[in-house]
Amino acid sequence: MEKLSVTIITLNEERNIRDALESLTWADEIIIVDSGSSDKTISICKEYTEKIFYNPWPGINTQKTFAKKLATYDWILNIDADEKVSPELAAEIQSILGQGGHYDGYFIPRKVYYLGRWIEHSGWYPDYKLRFFRTEKGKWNGVDPHDEVMVDGKIGYLKGNIYHFTYENIEDHVKTMNNLTSVAAKEYKKRGKRDGLLSLMVRPPLTFLKKYILKQGFRDGLPGFIIAISSAYYVFLKYAKLWELINIIDYQGAKKGTEKR
Incomplete structure (x- = not known):
C-alpha cells in the first residue's frame, strides 16, 4: 500500500x-x-x-x-x-x-x-x-x-x-476580496499586463452574467445573486488596482506638493 x-x-x-x-x-x-x-x-x-x-x-x-x-x-x-x-x-x-x-x-x-x-x-x-x-x-x-x-x-x-468554509460572512468576503485583488494586480503588473477603461467597463458585467446566468447562480437564491455581484466587483477592483499601479498614483508626493504651494 x-x-x-x-x-x-x-x-x-x-x-x-x-x-x-x-x-x-x-x-x-x-x-x-x-x-x-x-x-x-x-x-x-x-x-x-x-x-x-x-x-x-x-x-x-x-x-x-x-x-x-x-x-x-x-x-x-x-x-x-x-x-x-x-x-x-x-x-x-x-x-x-x-x-x-x-x-x-x-x-x-x-x-x-x-x-x-x-x-x-x-x-x-x-x-x-x-x-x-x-x-x-x-x-x-x-x-x-x-x-x-x-x-x-x-x-x-x-x-x-x-x-x-471559505467566508464567515459578507464582511469577511469583502475583506478577502480586497486582499486578493491587490495581490492579483501586482502579479499582473509584474507580468506586463496592461488594461484600462475598456476592461473596467466590460469585464465586470460579463462576469456577473457568466456567474448568474450561464453558471445558473439564480438557482442558489439570494446568495447566488450576491456571489455574482461580488465576483463582478472582484474583477473591477483587480483591474482598477492594476491601472493605479501602472499609472503610479503618488499619494504622499501629491500631499507634499500642495504643502509647498
Missing part, C-alpha cells in the same frame, strides 16, 4: 484548522507550514502532527511548493486550512493508495458553504481542484493569488468532495 502526505499552509486559522485535521486522521503524514500565526493555530496542530514548520509568506504557490518539498511519501493531498475532506473522498483516496492509481493526479470537486447554505451552482460547484497527485509528478505552477498544480502524466477525477 502506498502512503500519503497531506500538506496544509496556515496563518491564524484557529477557527478552522481543527475541523480540517480531524478529517485527515487516517493520513500517513500531515505537514503544516505556518507563516507566523499569533493565535492558537500551532497549539491545535501539535495535537495532530509533529511536522510543523515555519516559513515567511512568499506567495501561495511558493509556500505550497515549500510544503511539497517536505513530504516524504508517494502521494500528496493538499487542502487549505478552511477546508475538510469528506468521508467519501477519504475512502476514494484510501482505495487508490491500496490498489494503485491509474492516474498520476486527480481533480477533486470542492463544495462551498456560504451564507447559510451549500452553493450548488454560480460557478462555485463543482469547483474542481487538482489536489491529489503523485509527489514526483506534480508541481505548483499557478499565478498568485490562485494556486494551481501541474501534473506530468494522466489525470483523473474523483467523486468525493472537499468541503470549503
Whole structure:
C-alpha cells in the first residue's frame, strides 16, 4: 500500500484548522507550514502532527511548493486550512493508495458553504481542484493569488468532495476580496499586463452574467445573486488596482506638493 502526505499552509486559522485535521486522521503524514500565526493555530496542530514548520509568506504557490518539498511519501493531498475532506473522498483516496492509481493526479470537486447554505451552482460547484497527485509528478505552477498544480502524466477525477468554509460572512468576503485583488494586480503588473477603461467597463458585467446566468447562480437564491455581484466587483477592483499601479498614483508626493504651494 502506498502512503500519503497531506500538506496544509496556515496563518491564524484557529477557527478552522481543527475541523480540517480531524478529517485527515487516517493520513500517513500531515505537514503544516505556518507563516507566523499569533493565535492558537500551532497549539491545535501539535495535537495532530509533529511536522510543523515555519516559513515567511512568499506567495501561495511558493509556500505550497515549500510544503511539497517536505513530504516524504508517494502521494500528496493538499487542502487549505478552511477546508475538510469528506468521508467519501477519504475512502476514494484510501482505495487508490491500496490498489494503485491509474492516474498520476486527480481533480477533486470542492463544495462551498456560504451564507447559510451549500452553493450548488454560480460557478462555485463543482469547483474542481487538482489536489491529489503523485509527489514526483506534480508541481505548483499557478499565478498568485490562485494556486494551481501541474501534473506530468494522466489525470483523473474523483467523486468525493472537499468541503470549503471559505467566508464567515459578507464582511469577511469583502475583506478577502480586497486582499486578493491587490495581490492579483501586482502579479499582473509584474507580468506586463496592461488594461484600462475598456476592461473596467466590460469585464465586470460579463462576469456577473457568466456567474448568474450561464453558471445558473439564480438557482442558489439570494446568495447566488450576491456571489455574482461580488465576483463582478472582484474583477473591477483587480483591474482598477492594476491601472493605479501602472499609472503610479503618488499619494504622499501629491500631499507634499500642495504643502509647498
